[in-house]
Amino acid sequence: MGRVARADEPMNQHEQSLTPPTEELPVWLQPLDRALLDDARLQRSVALRPGIGGRAAAVLVLIGEGERGPEILFVERAATLRTHAGQIAFPGGANESTDLDLIATAVREAREEAGIDSSGVVPIGALPPAHVAVSGFDVTTVVAWWRHRGLIGPPDPREVASVVVVSVADLTDPANRGRVRHPSGYSGPGFEVAGHLIWGLTAHLLDGVLDLAGWQRPWDEQRRFDIPARYLTDISRGQGHDEH
Incomplete structure (x- = not known):
């Protein structure tokens, strides 16, 4: 199992110190658990934008089991926020001095943004x-098993408009896959699900996790998605591009 360092440790943060789960992971999650030990594959997952020693932050990829198989939790950011307004993202944010490590950062942010019960979260590794x-920011992606779901919902609607749980079957459906191109010139993967477009850093990280887990399906990489205007609010406010 991979190890997540404290935020003040050297930048080898993908070499992490997680305590193994006290119960066996479900069979469908075990390939991802093993892949999180493969350093070469982990490095490829962030090869387009590797960490450079920036301010530490973390996001949580929380994976549970639903009626249609594995599913992943996202948050829809409030439309009134100054940056990344209305966008779909993994819960997460900056490391704080009170956080034990970046795992604690990711779980705390998921609790604050999505209302999760942290006792049902079992971290298994990180990118x-x-x-x-x-x-x-240098963002560490903590991957966790959602052992017990419990009630979820945004505690503060000024920050998060809704909590969205999407099945991996929908995320990997070729009909929902494509690439996006930002006015800044940025190009990357995109996912059209639940009436939203997942793009930018979130889509890159999601693509990496799906690959590590062996859940990818072939899709048309020539297909292009337009980024909805509601996701480009930073440009209209003169704050620079919103390539998150």
Whole structure:
């Protein structure tokens, strides 16, 4: 199992120290658990934007089992936020001094943004840090098993408009896959699900996790998605591009 370092440790944060789960992971999650030990594959997952020693942050990829198989939790950011307004993202944010490590950061943010019961979260590994140039953050992606769901919902609607749980079957459906191109020139993977477009850093990280888990299906990489205007609010406010 991979190890997540404290935020003040050297930048080898993909070499992490997670305590193994006290119960066996479900069979469908075990290939991902093993892949999170493969350093070469982990490095490829963030090769387009590797960490450079920026301010530490973390997001949580929380994977549970639903009626249609594995499913992943996302949050819809409030439309009134100054940056990334209305966008679909993994719960997450900056590391705080009170956080034990970046796992604690990711779980705390998921509790604050999505209302999860953290006792039902079992972290199993993480990706190496990915750098976000527009914010200066190095983002560590913590991957966790959603052992017990419990009630979910945004505690603060000023920050999160809704909590969205999407099946992996929908995320990997070729009909929902494509590539996006931002006015800044950025190009990357996109997912059309639940009436939303997942793109930017979230889509890159999601694509990497799906690959590690062996859940990818062939899709048309020539297909193009337009980024809805509601996701480009930073441009209209003169704050620079919103390549998150």
